[in-house]
Amino acid sequence: MQAALVLMIVLSTLLGAFSQKPHHCKSPPYLQGKLLVDFSEGRSVVYEQFYYDALEQRIRVILAGKEGEHDVFLDRILLYREKVYYDIIYHNKSCIKNSLDGAFVPIAIPPEAKHRAQVVLGSLSGPAQGLLVNNWVGFDPELKANYSLTFTEFGCIPIVNMYRIEGTGHFLLSFFDIVVGIEDPTVFIPPEFCSSKTLVEQRDGKAANFFNALLYA
Amino acid sequence: MQAALVLMIVLSTLLGAFSQKPHHCKSPPYLQGKLLVDFSEGRSVVYEQFYYDALEQRIRVILAGKEGEHDVFLDRILLYREKVYYDIIYHNKSCIKNSLDGAFVPIAIPPEAKHRAQVVLGSLSGPAQGLLVNNWVGFDPELKANYSLTFTEFGCIPIVNMYRIEGTGHFLLSFFDIVVGIEDPTVFIPPEFCSSKTLVEQRDGKAANFFNALLYA
Numbered sequence: 001m002q003a004a005l006v007l008m009i010v011l012s013t014l015l016g017a018f019s020q021k022p023h024h025c026k027s028p029p030y031l032q033g034k035l036l037v038d039f040s041e042g043r044s045v046v047y048e049q050f051y052y053d054a055l056e057q058r059i060r061v062i063l064a065g066k067e068g069e070h071d072v073f074l075d076r077i078l079l080y081r082e083k084v085y086y087d088i089i090y091h092n093k094s095c096i097k098n099s100l101d102g103a104f105v106p107i108a109i110p111p112e113a114k115h116r117a118q119v120v121l122g123s124l125s126g127p128a129q130g131l132l133v134n135n136w137v138g139f140d141p142e143l144k145a146n147y148s149l150t151f152t153e154f155g156c157i158p159i160v161n162m163y164r165i166e167g168t169g170h171f172l173l174s175f176f177d178i179v180v181g182i183e184d185p186t187v188f189i190p191p192e193f194c195s196s197k198t199l200v201e202q203r204d205g206k207a208a209n210f211f212n213a214l215l216y217a
Numbered sequence: 218m219q220a221a222l223v224l225m226i227v228l229s230t231l232l233g234a235f236s237q238k239p240h241h242c243k244s245p246p247y248l249q250g251k252l253l254v255d256f257s258e259g260r261s262v263v264y265e266q267f268y269y270d271a272l273e274q275r276i277r278v279i280l281a282g283k284e285g286e287h288d289v290f291l292d293r294i295l296l297y298r299e300k301v302y303y304d305i306i307y308h309n310k311s312c313i314k315n316s317l318d319g320a321f322v323p324i325a326i327p328p329e330a331k332h333r334a335q336v337v338l339g340s341l342s343g344p345a346q347g348l349l350v351n352n353w354v355g356f357d358p359e360l361k362a363n364y365s366l367t368f369t370e371f372g373c374i375p376i377v378n379m380y381r382i383e384g385t386g387h388f389l390l391s392f393f394d395i396v397v398g399i400e401d402p403t404v405f406i407p408p409e410f411c412s413s414k415t416l417v418e419q420r421d422g423k424a425a426n427f428f429n430a431l432l433y434a
Contacts, residue, residue, distance in 0.1 A: 122374040125397035129372035131348035155346035178340040
């Protein structure tokens with residue numbers, strides 16, 4: 001009986017310690033939802049469809065909307081491991097292939113990130129009124145960027161990730177309507193007409209990096 | 218039996234219609250929590266304590282932290298109905314009284330605001346991983362400001378409110394760790410020493426408005 005009591009006290013102390021100090025949680029490797037990309041020069045894009053595969057280092061973003069009077073459309077598959085991205089143009093069944101440079105930046109908390117704050121977005125005064133999140137900060141020497149990353153306490157779902165890149169500006173990635181998993185795994189495979197004669201390779205200009213490849217240009 | 222079935226169908230249609238179109242929810246009149254104020258000139262303040270009373274039009278903000286090497290402290294009671302605010306200085310038990318100009322801006326969705334989007338911050342893939350919010354936009358002719366207001370679907374708790382004021386810039390108010398209600402109602406009453414001889418009235422300069430009175434100067 002006494003042993004059980006001691007065990008309970010030890011356990012509750014341990015659990016207390018864990019609950020006090022948020023751990024470097026592991027984000028899901030597959031995500032889909034909506035993504036807002038905001039760049040410091042006042043450029044921002046909302047992708048209604050965003051697909052993310054951390055294991056194969058692939059992203060797909062789809063944008064369909066209006067910019068003032070103009071219809072805008074973008075369907076881009078980014079294959080970071082193959083260092084290319086495709087823009088798919090449906091109306092004439094063609095594709096544009098571009099070079100991708102630099103490493104894939106996973107949506108994850110780097111091991112060296114420092115925990116800055118745990119806060120509730122909204123309120124815990126009633127059910128479904130608040131969301132417990134953790135904010136992590138640090139410096140990425142490879143990207144030469146200070147980062148501020150906010151993930152949910154439960155599920156480790158990204159909320160908003162900010163990168164301040166030396167000499168470039170800030171990139172803000174905001175995530176909405178996130179679903180864990182990928183409904184259709186073929187979403188990262190360029191359509192068949194991309195490998196046919198209609199493929200245009202753009203070799204002029206600088207290769208895009210992780211961030212600016214996500215900006216509609 | 219058939220009448221009951223018809224009633225059920227009518228009810229479910231009505232409920233469906235209501236659930237599809239978010240209503241102009243009513244925010245709680247009493248709130249306390251944390252507040253981040255961000256102004257376009259790069260000035261931002263995080264108040265660890267924020268108290269809000271919509272009925273009597275009173276706000277109190279308390280800031281205690283470090284700014285680089287300096288300790289910073291601010292304890293400000295804003296009485297919009299009386300058009301004054303007090304800065305409380307504890308070390309010599311004195312107060313500074315300032316003028317407040319312009320109307321109180323309630324943390325609420327104006328009746329003429331347009332619903333722009335309903336999104337989940339995070340994910341609904343698991344419990345406590347997401348927060349359903351609504352975004353409302355519009356123009357306030359009195360403030361001469363475009364606004365973008367985000368409130369939770371349940372509880373109508375403020376998340377982030379942005380005002381773009383013509384010729385001034387943007388004010389961003391972000392709310393964290395919000396509790397519905399006020400624990401201590403005396404929090405809006407200036408301490409006794411504020412009404413004694415130690416009170417300094419600042420009559421020089423322009424009276425602060427709703428927004429810049431919330432900026433630590």
